[in-house]
Amino acid sequence: MQDFSGYPIDEPPHSFISNSLSVDAQTLQKQIDELSTFSDTPAPSVTRILYSDKDVLARRYIKNLMGLAGLSVREDAVGNIFGRWEGYEPELAAVATGSHIDAIPYSGKYDGVVGVLGAIEAINALKRSGFKPKRSLEIISFTSEEPTRFGISCLGSRLLAGGEELAKALKTTADGQNMSFLDAARYAGYAKDQDDLSSVFLKKDHYFGFIELHIEQGPILEEEGVSIGIVTAIAAPASIKVDFEGNGGHAGAVLMPNRNDAGLAAAELALAVEKHVLESGSIDTVGTVGILELHPGAINSIPSKSHLEIDTRDIDEKRRNVVIEKIHESAIAIARKRKAILSEFKIINQDPPALSEKSIIEAIEAASKELNLTHKFMISRAYHDSLFMARISPMGMIFIPCYKGYSHRPEEYASTQDMANGVKVLALTMAKLSLQ
């Protein structure tokens, strides 16, 4: 191996790498700032929706940087982007890393992006150090981690993990403007002649390991002054779409006893979500009504239709499922009481939690120690593409602190020092796994 890699005789490869790893955090910050300009809302907010013009430009930016890093780039039918650094034993399963570059409306510039641009910098740092990978190293920029456009979170990684139902459902899925998923994908240059998205699926153990670098999106690391979070598990997310219908009518002429106001049914259900979540008795149970739409949306018209989208999560899957059942019971009871129609109660996803793999956790921990960085084991309350990569690969995640734990808002921020630490740990972890 020493012939291949050029390591100094008698020096263990990992410490050789950790001593000579230098991360260019200024350039990384510059790239994050540049990428944030591909946005449909003004700075400091970022809005980058799947297959929009800005998303296509951002994808081009990422592919260009992957090319400059000497990676061979490929894209699959839904636009998951892969950049590969071939190892000297290319037939071995590769070590993969990555995250996403789409951004929910009015969010920040670090969520996901640190795990894509940071991964490219990690590869650059490894190349500068003289490291030669045995297993190939691969970066994935996942399509649509955020559910904004088609209501489906982690679309790219769900498909990679063999999401057959999703592949079928996407043939008939449309966005809020009634544009079909396939037309939107074609607009962005994907899914060209194929309706069949099964080409995206990867086989189990296609990768030797998958590691995602991400901002914590919570306050713990910053509050405790710890540099690196090592994720042991990712909480179980679920999302639900609900529609109520009533007669609507004139806001002045229809007297209160004669109404079946779909808007009030929605309002009551939103409060019921909060109640059921709090009833769980655990601080780990959360629920959010992030979308509440009324039709026709005029001040002097009783809402005849309402639409809610509910997000609920827990580290305990059973407890989360109890909350979903209670929300369903409440929706039925509210419709009955208000003489409205519950025209839809659709569970969009009800995912189990994922556990990180011991071998990956240990590699991240060893890398943190070697780099003299404080670390802490923690769970991820946000979901990530890692939740789905865990279905086909040993998985682990590296968290770095972010300002006050802010995320999904324009004030999101991670310091260059914290990003440099995260990139170094990622680089060293990948190097270790690559040589196994």
Ligand code: GLV
């Ligand atoms: C990811 O963006 C999440 O909502 O957890």
Ligand code: MN
């Ligand atoms: Mn996000």
Ligand code: MN
């Ligand atoms: Mn994210």
